[in-house]
Amino acid sequence: MARREMRRLLEAHHEIEVVGEADSGHAALSLLPTLKPDVLFLDIQMPEMDGFEFVNAMSAAGLSPQVIFCTAYDAHALRAFEVNAVGYLLKPVDPARLAAAIQKLHDPATSSDAEATAQDEPPLRETDRVLLKGEHRTWFVPVRSIYLLQSEGNYTHVFFEGGKVLLPRALGALEQRLNLPLFFRANRAQVINTRAITDVTEWFSGGLQATLASGDKVEISRRQAALFRKQKGL
Numbered sequence: 001m002a003r004r005e006m007r008r009l010l011e012a013h014h015e016i017e018v019v020g021e022a023d024s025g026h027a028a029l030s031l032l033p034t035l036k037p038d039v040l041f042l043d044i045q046m047p048e049m050d051g052f053e054f055v056n057a058m059s060a061a062g063l064s065p066q067v068i069f070c071t072a073y074d075a076h077a078l079r080a081f082e083v084n085a086v087g088y089l090l091k092p093v094d095p096a097r098l099a100a101a102i103q104k105l106h107d108p109a110t111s112s113d114a115e116a117t118a119q120d121e122p123p124l125r126e127t128d129r130v131l132l133k134g135e136h137r138t139w140f141v142p143v144r145s146i147y148l149l150q151s152e153g154n155y156t157h158v159f160f161e162g163g164k165v166l167l168p169r170a171l172g173a174l175e176q177r178l179n180l181p182l183f184f185r186a187n188r189a190q191v192i193n194t195r196a197i198t199d200v201t202e203w204f205s206g207g208l209q210a211t212l213a214s215g216d217k218v219e220i221s222r223r224q225a226a227l228f229r230k231q232k233g234l
Contacts, residue, residue, distance in 0.1 A: 002091065006041055006070065009093055013102055025049035029057060037065045037088070044071040052076075055083050068101050074166070077152035078189055088153050090166075094135065100168055104154060124177050131157055134165040144182065147182055147196035147212055148176055151189040159214065184228065186210065187221040194232070 005023050006135055010016045019035045024027035024047040028040075044051035051069060058064070068087040069080045077088045087101030124130065124143050132139045141160050148159040151171035158165050158174070167174070175183070186192050192210060199211040199219075208220040208228060220228055 002043070002070070006093065009095060009098055011094070013099070016102065023047070025051075025054040025057070028054065029061065032058065032061075032065070034064050039066045039068060041068050041070050044069060044073065044076050052079060052083065066105060071085065074152075074157075077155070077157070078150065081151055081153040081189060085153055088155065100154075123179055126180055126182055132160070132165045132167065139163060139165065143178065144193070144195070146178070147193040147214060148216060148218065149178075149183075149191040152160075158180070159216070184224075184231075186218050186224055191216050192218050 003023075007018055007021075010018060019037055020031050022031055026048050042051050042054065046054070049057065051071070055067060067083070067085045068089060069076070069085050070089045070091060070093060072091045072092055080088045086104050087097075089097055089101060099200070126144050128143050130141055130143055130146075132141060139160070139162070145161040146158060147161070149171060150156075150157040150159070152166065154168070154170050156167050156169055156171045156174050158167055171189070171191065175185065178191070182193055182195060183191050184194050192212065196212045196214065197210045198213050201209050203209040203213075203219060203225075206222040206225060208225040210218045210220055212218065
């Protein structure tokens, strides 16, 4: 049923030709050398192997189509970003987000363009409030209530007091608008509100681990830890 629904959604995109489908990872691997697709719409929970095992097996076989994950679970989005997925779509797939993911296939510079656009947007102040539009609700929250931003490929999960939302903006673009002493880039994929930190401990390889008031634990990379110590130490 999920594959049938994806075919239906893709009918609106005439530049997309569906060349095949498979009901398991092994079946898909056997088809790739013949079909040579440019892009895979890939689930994560599959029979025989999950989506990440599939990507590893595909890479080991010297195959490299672009990947857009389509899954019912948002917990794997960060890992999807780490394997360079073009998009991460949650089921039921929203047609607008599908269109945005397909646009990135046409224009790999989309995320860079978004960050360039952010430079033209007015910087936010700590006393400002911002609109955060989710799939079913829109929040109007104080900037200082945002305690964590986490990259999900070309999207960003924004965590704030009272909720979270997935925005179709790259982390770098949001970071430029939140260019405040309040926020600190902890690692490649996460920006934290330093006022939300309740505890900092030494971590592996010279890094740090920050515990937030929400209970989230965020690793500060070794490179960023040196900057954090310099900025926040006495």
